[in-house]
Amino acid sequence: MNEVPADQQILELIVKNIVNKPEAVKVDRKVDEMGVLLSLKVDPEDMGQIIGRKGSTAKALRTILRVVGAKNKARVNLKIEEPAGSSRNATNQTAQNEADKLMEDLNI
Numbered sequence: 001m002n003e004v005p006a007d008q009q010i011l012e013l014i015v016k017n018i019v020n021k022p023e024a025v026k027v028d029r030k031v032d033e034m035g036v037l038l039s040l041k042v043d044p045e046d047m048g049q050i051i052g053r054k055g056s057t058a059k060a061l062r063t064i065l066r067v068v069g070a071k072n073k074a075r076v077n078l079k080i081e082e083p084a085g086s087s088r089n090a091t092n093q094t095a096q097n098e099a100d101k102l103m104e105d106l107n108i
Helices: 006-018 044-051 053-071 087-106
Strands: 026-032 035-041 076-080
Touching: 006 026, 006 035, 006 044, 006 053, 035 053, 044 053, 044 076, 053 076
Parallel strands: 035 076
Antiparallel strands: 026 035
16 A cells, blocks of 8 residues: 655645635655755646745745654655746746846947
């Protein structure tokens, strides 16, 4: 039987109770020499609820996972996946393009 680890169970439980579309919540778990990495994917409309005001919800989730990890003698990290078509990705790309253009102008 394939049992879901405690850190993944807790993250799924909390997130599914925060978001409006719990069926879209997906957590991938990877273990390497750096510890455990939990990658969280949610519906794009629920991203604001997961991040929270000034990142407060994301920070709280990471704190909870750090405590769970310490109890199980593992380092647990959370990566919140940016959904496809996110406006934040477009904003970051625009800023990067502007920075690249500025650098080109300075090299003249």
